[in-house]
Amino acid sequence: MTEPLLEISGLRTGFDTYDGRVRAVDGVDLTVHAGKTLCVVGESGCGKSVTARSILRLVEAPGSIDAGTITWHGGDAPFDVLSLDVKDERLARLRGGDIGMIFQEPMASLLPLRTIGAQLIETIRIHTGLDKRAARAKAVDLLGQVGIPKPHERIDAYPFQLSGGMCQRVMIAIALCADPSLLIADEPTTALDVTTQARILDLIRTLQAEHRMAVMFITHDLGVVAELADEVAVMYLGRVVERAGVDELFADPKHPYTKALLASVPVLGRDRGRDLPTIPGAVPNPLHRPSGCSFHPRCAEAIAGTCDVVAPPEVDFDAGTGFADRRTVECVLYADREGAPA
Numbered sequence: 001m002t003e004p005l006l007e008i009s010g011l012r013t014g015f016d017t018y019d020g021r022v023r024a025v026d027g028v029d030l031t032v033h034a035g036k037t038l039c040v041v042g043e044s045g046c047g048k049s050v051t052a053r054s055i056l057r058l059v060e061a062p063g064s065i066d067a068g069t070i071t072w073h074g075g076d077a078p079f080d081v082l083s084l085d086v087k088d089e090r091l092a093r094l095r096g097g098d099i100g101m102i103f104q105e106p107m108a109s110l111l112p113l114r115t116i117g118a119q120l121i122e123t124i125r126i127h128t129g130l131d132k133r134a135a136r137a138k139a140v141d142l143l144g145q146v147g148i149p150k151p152h153e154r155i156d157a158y159p160f161q162l163s164g165g166m167c168q169r170v171m172i173a174i175a176l177c178a179d180p181s182l183l184i185a186d187e188p189t190t191a192l193d194v195t196t197q198a199r200i201l202d203l204i205r206t207l208q209a210e211h212r213m214a215v216m217f218i219t220h221d222l223g224v225v226a227e228l229a230d231e232v233a234v235m236y237l238g239r240v241v242e243r244a245g246v247d248e249l250f251a252d253p254k255h256p257y258t259k260a261l262l263a264s265v266p267v268l269g270r271d272r273g274r275d276l277p278t279i280p281g282a283v284p285n286p287l288h289r290p291s292g293c294s295f296h297p298r299c300a301e302a303i304a305g306t307c308d309v310v311a312p313p314e315v316d317f318d319a320g321t322g323f324a325d326r327r328t329v330e331c332v333l334y335a336d337r338e339g340a341p342a
Contacts, residue, residue: 010027072098146203291308
């Protein structure tokens with residue numbers, strides 16, 4: 001097991017609305033290990049992106065981080081990101097320096113009235129201190145690394161002159177410009193065609209190997225998870241309901257929600273002529289969370305009088321094999337088996 005690079009404990013992030021406080025992230029515990037890939041998976045609205053933004057303290061009003069610790073181990077001494085003053089140099093160095101982030105919508109993240117080169121060069125100069133000429137040379141080199149053809153010409157292009165896949169590659173170049181120890185990729189293949197998606201995933205894998213960086217990959221695509229992950233965290237309604245090594249998770253899912261997600265994935269040849277299994281209902285409104293386990297209204301294994309009343313405990317299984325140092329699941333079905341091997 002490699003050393004932890006980032007540890008999140010008890011993270012709670014909420015947003016004020018006219019109807020009340022929405023708990024988008026409700027007590028998340030996660031660990032990202034150096035050089036490894038953690039995939040965070042779940043349906044839309046489960047808190048994946050808010051968790052990622054909370055790491056870099058990019059949650060804007062009316063949102064705020066209410067509780068928890070985010071410990072960064074990548075520097076000379078560990079520190080809690082949430083305890084830093086907004087003007088602290090460590091926070092500035094963390095954003096875009098030690099931690100790079102690929103945002104979900106590249107077209108919305110790039111400024112339309114500035115060339116991609118200007119935006120990339122500015123980021124390079126902020127984090128490396130290079131002069132304009134050296135920063136431009138590095139920018140051209142980075143664009144070439146991420147697979148943009150004729151980078152010495154494309155560096156002066158505007159975002160609207162590039163395809164979605166090319167803009168995503170530019171975002172990857174910006175995220176990697178300071179050689180980060182951790183890359184957070186927030187659904188970087190959303191709205192891309194299958195061929196471009198495969199190329200982006202191959203690119204991230206290659207760059208991870210070259211730069212020896214950790215990756216936190218946020219997605220709802222279980223096929224991507226199987227291809228990239230070392231460890232998987234399954235989120236539902238702001239909480240991590242299961243986490244395990246990728247092989248363990250696919251071979252022996254524990255939480256009913258994880259089982260339902262895996263069952264809904266089509267298998268070539270197996271599902272011909274029949275309807276795919278689906279998870280009934282939808283993710284509840286976080287303003288009106290169900291009592292007990294949040295998943296119980298949609299759960300096929302729910303126990304009446306228990307799951308709708310009792311908050312599920314976090315059961316810690318001995319990992320035994322696989323990458324994960326801990327295998328946990330939040331479910332009353334395993335409450336009497338705490339400490340049992342997975």
